[in-house]
Amino acid sequence: MSVKYRHPRAALTVDCVVFGVDEEDLKVLLVERGLPPFQGSWALPGGFVHLDETLEAAAARELAEETGIKAPALEQLHTFGGLDRDPRERVVTVAYFTLVKLSDHRVRAATDARDARWFPIRAPPDLAFDHAEILAFALERLRTRARTRPLGFELLPPKFTLSQLQRVYEKVLDRPLDRRNFRKKLHALELVKPLAEMEQGVPRRPARLFRFDANRYRSLEREGFELQL
Numbered sequence: 001m002s003v004k005y006r007h008p009r010a011a012l013t014v015d016c017v018v019f020g021v022d023e024e025d026l027k028v029l030l031v032e033r034g035l036p037p038f039q040g041s042w043a044l045p046g047g048f049v050h051l052d053e054t055l056e057a058a059a060a061r062e063l064a065e066e067t068g069i070k071a072p073a074l075e076q077l078h079t080f081g082g083l084d085r086d087p088r089e090r091v092v093t094v095a096y097f098t099l100v101k102l103s104d105h106r107v108r109a110a111t112d113a114r115d116a117r118w119f120p121i122r123a124p125p126d127l128a129f130d131h132a133e134i135l136a137f138a139l140e141r142l143r144t145r146a147r148t149r150p151l152g153f154e155l156l157p158p159k160f161t162l163s164q165l166q167r168v169y170e171k172v173l174d175r176p177l178d179r180r181n182f183r184k185k186l187h188a189l190e191l192v193k194p195l196a197e198m199e200q201g202v203p204r205r206p207a208r209l210f211r212f213d214a215n216r217y218r219s220l221e222r223e224g225f226e227l228q229l
Helices: 055-067 131-148 162-173 179-189 214-223
Strands: 011-021 026-033 046-048 075-080 091-101 113-120 192-198 208-212
Touching (some): 011 055, 011 131, 026 055, 055 091, 055 113, 091 131, 131 162, 162 179, 162 208, 208 214
Parallel strands (some): 011 091
Antiparallel strands (some): 011 026, 026 113, 075 091, 192 208
């Protein structure tokens, strides 16, 4: 049985904010639009939701189609529904975000994206639509998350130094952290376990290696905590 709606409906899109961490900085994945509106401008990966797919499936599809990236987990961020956010028609978008390790993901532009590239979060280009607002919202959420949930499990090798873990937090929070205070709080959480191994092949005194306690990590993710960095 078909139903005809008496009232006009807004179009629905999804947009993906993908943050990445490498040795240099915290970065965001952007695409260069190949079609109007804002042709040639940089934007977040995203597009219109098909009638036969969920929001989560649409976000994963658009991200894969436009950048070649299949993110392990996309978390719903917020709904943006400004009246003039899209010049084509009334469009509401549901934004998703995630944090990935850059070296694990090869970027490849496709479909209506002319290019796809990582940009330092400190110096993104001018963005199409209201994507600067979405990016700012996602960055604040990521930094709040860093203080209330553990980071690093997907971003570090299985064995890592505490200095490496601290650098991940410093990149996300965009500020230096006190080494002694960071380690004191980390040990209080019982999140990492020391190994009977040291760094190899470094031009300085080798540091002890650690690993995440996977069970403790998952418990903290569920329960939340306050790191107060």
